[in-house]
Amino acid sequence: MTITIVLDPGHGGHDPGAVAKGLQEKDVALQISLAAAERLKAKYEGIRVLLTRTADVFVPLPERTSIANRERADAFVSVHCNAGGGAGGFETYMYSRSANPNTSELQRVLHSEIWRRINPIGVDRDRGPKKADLYVCRETNMPAVLIECLFIDVPADAERLRRADVLDALADGIAAGLASYFGLTSDNQPVSVRIEVNGKYVANGDAIDGRTWGPARIVGEALGASIGWVDRTVTVNGVKLPTRLIGTAGWVPLRPLADVVRARISWDGKSNTVKLKM
Template sequence: MKLYLDPGHGGSDSGASGNGLLEKNINLDIALRIRNTLVNSYENVEVLMSRTTDTTKSLQQRTDEANAWGADYFLSIHCNSFNGAAQGYEDYIHSNLSDSSLTASYQDILHTEVTRVNQLTNRGQKKANFHVLRESSMPALLTENGFIDNAQDANLMMQSTWRQTVAQGHVNGIAIAFNLQPKQNDTDILYKVIAGSFQSRDNAEERVAYLSGRGIDSFIGTVTISGELWYRVQAGAFSTRDSAEARLEEVQNAGVTDAYIVTEQKLTIVQTAVSN
Protein backbone atom coordinates (compact mmCIF):
# COMPACT_ATOMS: atom_id res chain seq x y z
CA MET A 1 0.00 0.00 0.00
CA LYS A 2 1.40 3.39 -1.04
CA LEU A 3 0.27 6.35 1.06
CA TYR A 4 0.91 9.93 0.01
CA LEU A 5 0.84 11.85 3.28
CA ASP A 6 0.41 15.61 3.07
CA PRO A 7 0.99 17.84 6.11
CA GLY A 8 -0.93 20.93 5.04
CA HIS A 9 0.79 24.31 4.51
CA GLY A 10 4.47 24.79 5.47
CA GLY A 11 7.31 27.24 4.93
CA SER A 12 6.03 30.68 4.01
CA ASP A 13 2.43 29.42 4.35
CA SER A 14 1.79 28.97 8.07
CA GLY A 15 -1.90 28.13 7.67
CA ALA A 16 -4.18 29.00 10.55
CA SER A 17 -2.89 30.29 13.86
CA GLY A 18 -4.14 30.78 17.37
CA ASN A 19 -3.26 30.35 21.03
CA GLY A 20 0.45 30.58 20.22
CA LEU A 21 0.27 27.76 17.68
CA LEU A 22 0.83 27.58 13.92
CA GLU A 23 -1.17 25.10 11.92
CA LYS A 24 1.77 24.09 9.72
CA ASN A 25 3.66 22.82 12.77
CA ILE A 26 0.76 20.81 14.21
CA ASN A 27 0.03 19.28 10.80
CA LEU A 28 3.64 18.21 10.34
CA ASP A 29 3.97 16.73 13.81
CA ILE A 30 0.82 14.60 13.43
CA ALA A 31 1.81 13.51 9.92
CA LEU A 32 5.30 12.43 10.98
CA ARG A 33 3.75 10.38 13.77
CA ILE A 34 1.36 8.76 11.27
CA ARG A 35 4.26 7.86 8.98
CA ASN A 36 6.44 6.48 11.75
CA THR A 37 3.66 4.42 13.29
CA LEU A 38 2.60 2.95 9.94
CA VAL A 39 6.04 1.96 8.69
CA ASN A 40 7.12 0.59 12.07
CA SER A 41 3.94 -1.37 12.75
CA TYR A 42 2.68 -2.73 9.41
CA GLU A 43 3.98 -4.82 6.54
CA ASN A 44 4.12 -3.64 2.93
CA VAL A 45 3.51 0.06 3.54
CA GLU A 46 5.28 2.85 1.67
CA VAL A 47 4.79 6.46 2.74
CA LEU A 48 5.80 9.48 0.68
CA MET A 49 5.32 12.82 2.42
CA SER A 50 4.79 16.14 0.67
CA ARG A 51 7.18 17.61 3.24
CA THR A 52 9.07 16.36 6.26
CA THR A 53 10.33 19.78 7.38
CA ASP A 54 9.05 23.36 7.40
CA THR A 55 9.25 23.91 3.65
CA THR A 56 7.02 25.62 1.10
CA LYS A 57 5.28 23.45 -1.49
CA SER A 58 2.41 24.36 -3.80
CA LEU A 59 -0.83 22.42 -3.92
CA GLN A 60 -0.13 21.52 -7.55
CA GLN A 61 3.28 20.12 -6.64
CA ARG A 62 1.69 17.93 -4.01
CA THR A 63 -0.95 16.35 -6.23
CA ASP A 64 1.44 16.05 -9.19
CA GLU A 65 3.89 14.18 -6.97
CA ALA A 66 1.25 11.85 -5.59
CA ASN A 67 -0.12 11.09 -9.05
CA ALA A 68 3.31 10.48 -10.57
CA TRP A 69 4.24 8.17 -7.69
CA GLY A 70 1.08 6.10 -8.15
CA ALA A 71 -0.16 6.43 -4.59
CA ASP A 72 -3.05 4.26 -3.43
CA TYR A 73 -4.31 6.92 -1.03
CA PHE A 74 -3.87 10.65 -0.48
CA LEU A 75 -4.22 11.84 3.12
CA SER A 76 -3.96 15.54 3.92
CA ILE A 77 -3.59 16.62 7.55
CA HIS A 78 -4.93 20.01 8.65
CA CYS A 79 -6.27 22.03 11.57
CA ASN A 80 -9.21 24.41 11.39
CA SER A 81 -9.98 27.97 12.50
CA PHE A 82 -13.04 30.20 12.46
CA ASN A 83 -14.11 32.60 15.18
CA GLY A 84 -12.60 31.17 18.34
CA ALA A 85 -15.89 29.60 19.38
CA ALA A 86 -16.14 26.79 16.81
CA GLN A 87 -14.48 23.52 17.79
CA GLY A 88 -14.19 19.88 16.82
CA TYR A 89 -13.12 17.45 14.11
CA GLU A 90 -14.36 17.01 10.55
CA ASP A 91 -13.06 15.42 7.39
CA TYR A 92 -13.64 15.89 3.66
CA ILE A 93 -13.79 14.01 0.38
CA HIS A 94 -14.42 15.66 -2.99
CA SER A 95 -17.87 17.11 -3.56
CA ASN A 96 -18.47 15.18 -6.82
CA LEU A 97 -18.18 11.77 -5.14
CA SER A 98 -21.19 9.69 -4.17
CA ASP A 99 -21.70 8.27 -0.71
CA SER A 100 -21.30 4.79 -2.18
CA SER A 101 -17.88 5.50 -3.73
CA LEU A 102 -14.69 3.77 -2.59
CA THR A 103 -13.39 7.11 -1.34
CA ALA A 104 -16.52 7.56 0.76
CA SER A 105 -16.14 4.09 2.25
CA TYR A 106 -12.56 4.93 3.25
CA GLN A 107 -13.84 8.17 4.78
CA ASP A 108 -16.39 6.22 6.80
CA ILE A 109 -13.65 4.02 8.25
CA LEU A 110 -11.13 6.75 9.04
CA HIS A 111 -13.78 9.06 10.46
CA THR A 112 -14.92 6.32 12.83
CA GLU A 113 -11.41 5.49 14.00
CA VAL A 114 -10.21 9.08 14.44
CA THR A 115 -13.30 10.28 16.30
CA ARG A 116 -13.13 7.22 18.53
CA VAL A 117 -9.97 8.56 20.19
CA ASN A 118 -9.45 12.27 19.48
CA GLN A 119 -11.54 13.77 22.33
CA LEU A 120 -12.96 16.40 19.94
CA THR A 121 -16.53 17.31 19.08
CA ASN A 122 -17.60 15.32 16.04
CA ARG A 123 -18.59 17.80 13.33
CA GLY A 124 -19.26 15.05 10.80
CA GLN A 125 -18.18 13.81 7.38
CA LYS A 126 -18.23 16.46 4.67
CA LYS A 127 -17.49 17.16 1.02
CA ALA A 128 -15.67 20.06 -0.63
CA ASN A 129 -13.93 21.10 -3.85
CA PHE A 130 -10.46 21.36 -2.29
CA HIS A 131 -7.55 21.13 -4.75
CA VAL A 132 -5.92 18.08 -3.16
CA LEU A 133 -9.23 16.20 -3.27
CA ARG A 134 -10.06 17.27 -6.84
CA GLU A 135 -6.67 16.86 -8.52
CA SER A 136 -5.46 13.63 -6.92
CA SER A 137 -6.08 10.60 -9.10
CA MET A 138 -6.46 8.23 -6.15
CA PRO A 139 -8.95 8.21 -3.26
CA ALA A 140 -8.23 11.22 -1.05
CA LEU A 141 -9.22 12.49 2.37
CA LEU A 142 -8.52 15.78 4.15
CA THR A 143 -8.86 15.81 7.93
CA GLU A 144 -9.36 18.93 10.07
CA ASN A 145 -8.08 18.04 13.51
CA GLY A 146 -9.62 20.67 15.75
CA PHE A 147 -9.82 24.46 15.72
CA ILE A 148 -6.48 26.06 16.50
CA ASP A 149 -8.12 29.35 17.53
CA ASN A 150 -10.37 27.61 20.07
CA ALA A 151 -8.79 27.47 23.52
CA GLN A 152 -10.11 24.00 24.36
CA ASP A 153 -9.00 22.39 21.09
CA ALA A 154 -5.67 24.25 21.16
CA ASN A 155 -4.98 22.96 24.66
CA LEU A 156 -5.19 19.44 23.27
CA MET A 157 -3.00 20.29 20.27
CA MET A 158 -0.25 21.43 22.63
CA GLN A 159 -0.01 17.93 24.12
CA SER A 160 2.34 15.49 22.37
CA THR A 161 0.34 12.57 23.78
CA TRP A 162 -2.80 13.92 22.10
CA ARG A 163 -1.01 14.37 18.77
CA GLN A 164 0.22 10.77 19.00
CA THR A 165 -3.29 9.55 19.80
CA VAL A 166 -4.71 11.42 16.80
CA ALA A 167 -1.98 9.96 14.60
CA GLN A 168 -2.83 6.49 15.89
CA GLY A 169 -6.50 7.04 15.06
CA HIS A 170 -5.55 7.82 11.46
CA VAL A 171 -3.27 4.76 11.37
CA ASN A 172 -6.01 2.52 12.73
CA GLY A 173 -8.36 3.69 9.99
CA ILE A 174 -5.81 3.17 7.23
CA ALA A 175 -4.94 -0.28 8.54
CA ILE A 176 -8.61 -1.32 8.48
CA ALA A 177 -9.37 0.28 5.12
CA PHE A 178 -6.41 -1.34 3.38
CA ASN A 179 -6.32 -4.57 5.40
CA LEU A 180 -2.74 -3.97 6.53
CA GLN A 181 -0.97 -6.79 8.34
CA PRO A 182 0.94 -6.05 11.56
CA LYS A 183 4.66 -6.61 11.58
CA GLN A 184 5.93 -9.47 13.68
CA ASN A 185 9.00 -8.63 15.73
CA ASP A 186 10.76 -9.60 18.91
CA THR A 187 8.41 -7.48 21.00
CA ASP A 188 5.53 -9.73 19.87
CA ILE A 189 7.27 -12.96 20.92
CA LEU A 190 7.92 -14.69 24.24
CA TYR A 191 10.91 -17.01 24.55
CA LYS A 192 10.10 -19.66 27.14
CA VAL A 193 12.74 -21.86 28.73
CA ILE A 194 11.35 -25.38 29.15
CA ALA A 195 13.34 -27.44 31.66
CA GLY A 196 11.78 -30.75 30.72
CA SER A 197 8.48 -32.04 29.38
CA PHE A 198 6.78 -35.09 30.93
CA GLN A 199 3.66 -37.19 30.56
CA SER A 200 3.71 -37.81 34.32
CA ARG A 201 2.95 -34.91 36.63
CA ASP A 202 4.97 -36.58 39.36
CA ASN A 203 8.05 -36.42 37.16
CA ALA A 204 7.40 -32.77 36.42
CA GLU A 205 7.07 -32.01 40.13
CA GLU A 206 10.36 -33.78 40.79
CA ARG A 207 12.03 -31.56 38.20
CA VAL A 208 10.58 -28.41 39.80
CA ALA A 209 11.93 -29.54 43.19
CA TYR A 210 15.32 -30.34 41.66
CA LEU A 211 15.60 -26.87 40.12
CA SER A 212 14.42 -25.19 43.32
CA GLY A 213 17.22 -26.90 45.21
CA ARG A 214 19.66 -25.24 42.83
CA GLY A 215 18.15 -21.77 43.14
CA ILE A 216 16.13 -21.79 39.93
CA ASP A 217 12.42 -20.98 40.10
CA SER A 218 10.07 -22.88 37.80
CA PHE A 219 6.48 -24.00 37.52
CA ILE A 220 4.41 -26.60 35.71
CA GLY A 221 2.32 -25.79 32.67
CA THR A 222 0.38 -28.09 30.38
CA VAL A 223 0.27 -28.46 26.62
CA THR A 224 -1.61 -30.91 24.40
CA ILE A 225 0.38 -32.41 21.54
CA SER A 226 -1.26 -34.86 19.11
CA GLY A 227 -4.08 -35.36 21.58
CA GLU A 228 -1.77 -36.19 24.52
CA LEU A 229 -1.33 -34.06 27.64
CA TRP A 230 2.22 -33.09 28.59
CA TYR A 231 3.46 -31.37 31.73
CA ARG A 232 6.08 -28.76 30.91
CA VAL A 233 8.41 -27.30 33.49
CA GLN A 234 8.91 -23.64 32.62
CA ALA A 235 11.94 -21.86 34.06
CA GLY A 236 11.32 -18.38 32.70
CA ALA A 237 9.80 -16.38 29.84
CA PHE A 238 11.65 -13.53 28.15
CA SER A 239 11.07 -10.88 25.48
CA THR A 240 14.53 -11.36 23.98
CA ARG A 241 16.18 -14.55 22.85
CA ASP A 242 19.50 -13.54 24.41
CA SER A 243 17.91 -13.45 27.86
CA ALA A 244 16.25 -16.82 27.28
CA GLU A 245 19.53 -18.38 26.15
CA ALA A 246 21.25 -17.07 29.28
CA ARG A 247 18.61 -18.78 31.45
CA LEU A 248 18.84 -21.94 29.32
CA GLU A 249 22.58 -22.09 29.96
CA GLU A 250 21.94 -21.66 33.70
CA VAL A 251 19.44 -24.53 33.67
CA GLN A 252 21.77 -26.78 31.68
CA ASN A 253 24.67 -26.00 34.01
CA ALA A 254 22.44 -27.16 36.84
CA GLY A 255 22.38 -30.59 35.23
CA VAL A 256 19.17 -30.42 33.18
CA THR A 257 20.41 -31.51 29.76
CA ASP A 258 16.96 -31.83 28.15
CA ALA A 259 16.07 -28.14 28.52
CA TYR A 260 15.11 -26.12 25.45
CA ILE A 261 13.52 -22.85 24.28
CA VAL A 262 10.07 -22.48 22.73
CA THR A 263 8.74 -19.31 21.12
CA GLU A 264 5.14 -18.22 21.48
CA GLN A 265 3.16 -15.23 20.28
CA LYS A 266 2.26 -12.77 22.99
CA LEU A 267 -1.43 -12.12 23.62
CA THR A 268 -1.78 -8.34 23.60
CA ILE A 269 -4.88 -6.59 24.88
CA VAL A 270 -5.14 -2.94 23.88
CA GLN A 271 -7.41 -0.66 25.88
CA THR A 272 -8.30 2.78 24.61
CA ALA A 273 -9.52 5.41 27.00
CA VAL A 274 -12.07 7.69 25.41
CA SER A 275 -12.99 11.02 26.97
CA ASN A 276 -16.42 12.45 26.29
Protein backbone atom coordinates in the same frame (compact mmCIF):
# COMPACT_ATOMS: atom_id res chain seq x y z
CA MET B 1 1.73 -5.85 -4.43
CA THR B 2 2.99 -2.71 -2.67
CA ILE B 3 0.44 -0.19 -1.42
CA THR B 4 1.50 3.44 -1.77
CA ILE B 5 0.16 6.01 0.69
CA VAL B 6 0.85 9.73 0.47
CA LEU B 7 0.50 11.84 3.62
CA ASP B 8 0.25 15.58 3.04
CA PRO B 9 1.10 17.88 5.98
CA GLY B 10 -0.70 21.13 5.13
CA HIS B 11 1.02 24.49 4.58
CA GLY B 12 4.73 24.96 5.47
CA GLY B 13 7.57 27.44 4.97
CA HIS B 14 6.29 30.99 4.46
CA ASP B 15 2.69 29.69 4.66
CA PRO B 16 1.98 28.96 8.34
CA GLY B 17 -1.69 28.16 7.81
CA ALA B 18 -3.89 29.14 10.73
CA VAL B 19 -2.04 30.86 13.57
CA ALA B 20 -3.53 31.30 17.03
CA LYS B 21 -2.92 30.64 20.72
CA GLY B 22 0.83 30.32 20.17
CA LEU B 23 0.39 27.53 17.61
CA GLN B 24 0.96 27.36 13.86
CA GLU B 25 -1.04 24.94 11.76
CA LYS B 26 1.98 23.98 9.64
CA ASP B 27 3.86 22.71 12.70
CA VAL B 28 0.99 20.68 14.14
CA ALA B 29 0.16 19.13 10.76
CA LEU B 30 3.79 18.09 10.20
CA GLN B 31 4.14 16.58 13.65
CA ILE B 32 0.99 14.48 13.26
CA SER B 33 1.89 13.40 9.71
CA LEU B 34 5.43 12.33 10.60
CA ALA B 35 4.14 10.33 13.56
CA ALA B 36 1.44 8.65 11.44
CA ALA B 37 4.02 7.74 8.79
CA GLU B 38 6.33 6.27 11.40
CA ARG B 39 3.53 4.14 12.82
CA LEU B 40 2.58 2.80 9.39
CA LYS B 41 6.17 1.93 8.51
CA ALA B 42 6.82 0.30 11.87
CA LYS B 43 3.69 -1.84 11.99
CA TYR B 44 2.97 -2.98 8.43
CA GLU B 45 4.82 -4.61 5.55
CA GLY B 46 4.03 -4.23 1.87
CA ILE B 47 3.41 -0.50 2.03
CA ARG B 48 5.27 2.58 0.85
CA VAL B 49 4.60 5.78 2.77
CA LEU B 50 5.53 9.10 1.17
CA LEU B 51 5.11 12.63 2.53
CA THR B 52 4.69 15.77 0.45
CA ARG B 53 7.03 17.49 2.92
CA THR B 54 9.13 16.30 5.84
CA ALA B 55 10.37 19.70 7.00
CA ASP B 56 9.20 23.30 7.31
CA VAL B 57 9.16 24.07 3.58
CA PHE B 58 6.52 25.47 1.27
CA VAL B 59 5.05 23.04 -1.27
CA PRO B 60 2.47 24.46 -3.75
CA LEU B 61 -0.85 22.64 -4.01
CA PRO B 62 -0.26 21.46 -7.62
CA GLU B 63 3.05 19.91 -6.57
CA ARG B 64 1.37 18.06 -3.70
CA THR B 65 -1.21 16.43 -5.97
CA SER B 66 1.42 15.81 -8.66
CA ILE B 67 3.51 13.81 -6.19
CA ALA B 68 0.54 11.56 -5.42
CA ASN B 69 -0.47 11.17 -9.06
CA ARG B 70 3.08 10.60 -10.29
CA GLU B 71 3.73 7.96 -7.65
CA ARG B 72 0.38 6.30 -8.45
CA ALA B 73 -0.63 6.44 -4.82
CA ASP B 74 -3.46 4.24 -3.60
CA ALA B 75 -4.59 6.80 -1.02
CA PHE B 76 -3.91 10.46 -0.22
CA VAL B 77 -4.48 11.97 3.23
CA SER B 78 -4.02 15.70 3.81
CA VAL B 79 -3.56 16.79 7.42
CA HIS B 80 -4.66 20.22 8.64
CA CYS B 81 -6.01 22.13 11.62
CA ASN B 82 -9.20 24.13 11.37
CA ALA B 83 -9.89 27.77 12.26
CA GLY B 84 -12.86 30.06 12.41
CA GLY B 85 -13.87 30.03 16.03
CA GLY B 86 -17.11 28.59 17.29
CA ALA B 87 -17.27 25.48 19.39
CA GLY B 88 -14.36 23.73 17.68
CA GLY B 89 -14.20 20.00 17.03
CA PHE B 90 -13.02 17.39 14.54
CA GLU B 91 -14.11 16.86 10.92
CA THR B 92 -12.98 15.28 7.66
CA TYR B 93 -13.56 16.18 4.00
CA MET B 94 -13.72 14.47 0.63
CA TYR B 95 -14.30 16.02 -2.81
CA SER B 96 -17.95 16.99 -3.15
CA ARG B 97 -18.34 15.55 -6.67
CA SER B 98 -16.41 12.34 -6.20
CA ALA B 99 -18.28 9.36 -7.65
CA ASN B 100 -15.70 6.85 -6.38
CA PRO B 101 -17.23 4.74 -3.58
CA ASN B 102 -13.72 3.99 -2.34
CA THR B 103 -13.29 7.66 -1.44
CA SER B 104 -16.32 7.69 0.84
CA GLU B 105 -15.16 4.43 2.41
CA LEU B 106 -11.70 5.86 3.08
CA GLN B 107 -13.28 8.90 4.69
CA ARG B 108 -15.61 6.73 6.78
CA VAL B 109 -12.88 4.53 8.25
CA LEU B 110 -10.43 7.38 8.84
CA HIS B 111 -13.08 9.48 10.55
CA SER B 112 -14.22 6.56 12.70
CA GLU B 113 -10.75 5.39 13.75
CA ILE B 114 -9.60 8.90 14.64
CA TRP B 115 -12.78 9.78 16.54
CA ARG B 116 -12.78 6.66 18.66
CA ARG B 117 -9.27 7.53 19.82
CA ILE B 118 -9.66 11.25 20.49
CA ASN B 119 -13.13 11.20 22.06
CA PRO B 120 -12.13 9.24 25.22
CA ILE B 121 -9.36 11.75 25.96
CA GLY B 122 -11.50 14.85 25.96
CA VAL B 123 -12.35 15.82 22.37
CA ASP B 124 -16.11 16.19 22.70
CA ARG B 125 -17.34 17.56 19.36
CA ASP B 126 -17.57 15.43 16.23
CA ARG B 127 -18.52 17.76 13.36
CA GLY B 128 -18.88 14.76 11.07
CA PRO B 129 -17.65 13.67 7.63
CA LYS B 130 -18.21 16.43 5.05
CA LYS B 131 -17.81 17.19 1.36
CA ALA B 132 -16.27 20.26 -0.28
CA ASP B 133 -14.48 21.39 -3.44
CA LEU B 134 -10.96 21.21 -2.00
CA TYR B 135 -8.05 21.34 -4.45
CA VAL B 136 -5.99 18.47 -3.06
CA CYS B 137 -9.02 16.17 -2.97
CA ARG B 138 -10.27 17.25 -6.40
CA GLU B 139 -6.96 17.02 -8.30
CA THR B 140 -5.76 13.65 -7.02
CA ASN B 141 -6.50 10.51 -9.02
CA MET B 142 -6.96 8.24 -6.03
CA PRO B 143 -9.23 8.22 -2.94
CA ALA B 144 -8.33 11.39 -1.04
CA VAL B 145 -9.41 12.75 2.34
CA LEU B 146 -8.54 15.97 4.16
CA ILE B 147 -8.52 15.83 7.95
CA GLU B 148 -9.17 18.91 10.11
CA CYS B 149 -7.48 18.13 13.43
CA LEU B 150 -9.44 20.45 15.73
CA PHE B 151 -9.65 24.26 15.72
CA ILE B 152 -6.37 26.00 16.38
CA ASP B 153 -8.13 29.27 17.33
CA VAL B 154 -10.59 27.76 19.84
CA PRO B 155 -8.98 27.87 23.31
CA ALA B 156 -10.06 24.38 24.40
CA ASP B 157 -8.95 22.80 21.11
CA ALA B 158 -5.65 24.71 21.14
CA GLU B 159 -4.90 23.32 24.60
CA ARG B 160 -5.68 19.83 23.32
CA LEU B 161 -3.29 20.30 20.40
CA ARG B 162 -0.51 20.98 22.92
CA ARG B 163 -1.08 17.60 24.57
CA ALA B 164 1.08 14.65 23.57
CA ASP B 165 -1.76 12.17 24.08
CA VAL B 166 -4.05 14.04 21.66
CA LEU B 167 -1.36 14.31 18.97
CA ASP B 168 -0.55 10.62 19.47
CA ALA B 169 -4.22 9.70 19.18
CA LEU B 170 -4.61 11.66 15.93
CA ALA B 171 -1.56 9.94 14.43
CA ASP B 172 -2.70 6.53 15.70
CA GLY B 173 -6.14 7.09 14.18
CA ILE B 174 -4.74 8.02 10.78
CA ALA B 175 -2.52 4.93 10.73
CA ALA B 176 -5.30 2.65 11.97
CA GLY B 177 -7.79 4.08 9.49
CA LEU B 178 -5.48 3.46 6.55
CA ALA B 179 -4.69 -0.03 7.84
CA SER B 180 -8.40 -0.80 8.12
CA TYR B 181 -9.15 0.59 4.66
CA PHE B 182 -6.44 -1.53 3.01
CA GLY B 183 -6.99 -4.57 5.23
CA LEU B 184 -3.45 -4.46 6.59
CA THR B 185 -2.54 -6.73 9.47
CA SER B 186 0.55 -6.95 11.64
CA ASP B 187 1.71 -9.91 13.68
CA ASN B 188 3.81 -7.53 15.75
CA GLN B 189 1.41 -4.66 16.26
CA PRO B 190 2.07 -2.50 19.34
CA VAL B 191 -0.61 -2.17 21.99
CA SER B 192 -1.24 1.37 23.19
CA VAL B 193 -0.66 1.90 26.92
CA ARG B 194 -1.12 4.79 29.31
CA ILE B 195 1.90 6.17 31.19
CA GLU B 196 1.59 7.84 34.60
CA VAL B 197 4.31 9.51 36.63
CA ASN B 198 3.65 10.05 40.34
CA GLY B 199 -0.05 9.42 39.78
CA LYS B 200 -0.42 11.87 36.88
CA TYR B 201 -0.96 10.97 33.22
CA VAL B 202 1.95 12.16 31.04
CA ALA B 203 1.79 10.31 27.69
CA ASN B 204 0.77 7.24 25.72
CA GLY B 205 3.26 4.47 25.02
CA ASP B 206 3.49 1.20 23.07
CA ALA B 207 3.84 -2.34 24.39
CA ILE B 208 5.69 -4.46 21.83
CA ASP B 209 7.99 -7.50 21.97
CA GLY B 210 7.56 -7.73 25.74
CA ARG B 211 8.75 -4.15 26.29
CA THR B 212 6.85 -0.95 26.97
CA TRP B 213 8.18 2.12 25.19
CA GLY B 214 7.42 5.78 25.80
CA PRO B 215 8.56 9.26 24.69
CA ALA B 216 11.84 9.81 26.50
CA ARG B 217 11.70 13.57 26.98
CA ILE B 218 8.13 13.71 28.28
CA VAL B 219 8.48 10.77 30.66
CA GLY B 220 12.09 11.43 31.65
CA GLU B 221 11.60 15.09 32.47
CA ALA B 222 8.47 14.23 34.48
CA LEU B 223 10.80 12.04 36.56
CA GLY B 224 13.33 14.84 36.93
CA ALA B 225 15.87 13.29 34.56
CA SER B 226 18.19 15.04 32.11
CA ILE B 227 17.44 13.91 28.55
CA GLY B 228 20.04 14.12 25.78
CA TRP B 229 20.56 12.95 22.19
CA VAL B 230 23.87 11.47 21.00
CA ASP B 231 24.40 9.69 17.66
CA ARG B 232 20.64 9.15 17.19
CA THR B 233 20.43 7.64 20.67
CA VAL B 234 18.58 8.98 23.70
CA THR B 235 20.59 9.51 26.87
CA VAL B 236 19.02 9.64 30.33
CA ASN B 237 21.25 11.27 32.92
CA GLY B 238 24.11 10.56 30.51
CA VAL B 239 23.26 6.86 30.06
CA LYS B 240 22.48 5.68 26.51
CA LEU B 241 19.26 3.69 26.18
CA PRO B 242 17.78 1.67 23.28
CA THR B 243 16.00 4.17 21.06
CA ARG B 244 13.13 4.13 18.58
CA LEU B 245 12.40 7.24 16.55
CA ILE B 246 8.64 7.91 16.42
CA GLY B 247 8.00 10.95 14.25
CA THR B 248 10.49 13.46 15.62
CA ALA B 249 10.59 12.03 19.16
CA GLY B 250 12.99 9.52 20.64
CA TRP B 251 11.26 6.68 22.53
CA VAL B 252 12.93 4.41 25.08
CA PRO B 253 11.91 1.27 27.00
CA LEU B 254 10.45 2.37 30.32
CA ARG B 255 12.02 -0.19 32.66
CA PRO B 256 15.62 0.74 31.80
CA LEU B 257 14.64 4.41 32.10
CA ALA B 258 13.18 3.71 35.54
CA ASP B 259 16.35 1.88 36.56
CA VAL B 260 18.53 4.84 35.56
CA VAL B 261 16.51 7.35 37.59
CA ARG B 262 15.78 4.84 40.38
CA ALA B 263 12.03 5.10 39.99
CA ARG B 264 9.57 2.37 40.98
CA ILE B 265 7.68 0.93 38.01
CA SER B 266 4.48 -1.14 38.06
CA TRP B 267 1.82 -2.37 35.64
CA ASP B 268 -1.96 -2.05 36.02
CA GLY B 269 -3.42 -4.59 33.61
CA LYS B 270 -7.01 -3.45 34.13
CA SER B 271 -6.33 0.02 32.76
CA ASN B 272 -3.30 -0.81 30.53
CA THR B 273 -1.27 1.68 32.56
CA VAL B 274 2.44 1.81 33.35
CA LYS B 275 2.96 3.60 36.67
CA LEU B 276 6.28 5.20 37.57
CA LYS B 277 6.92 6.79 40.93
CA MET B 278 9.92 8.52 42.44
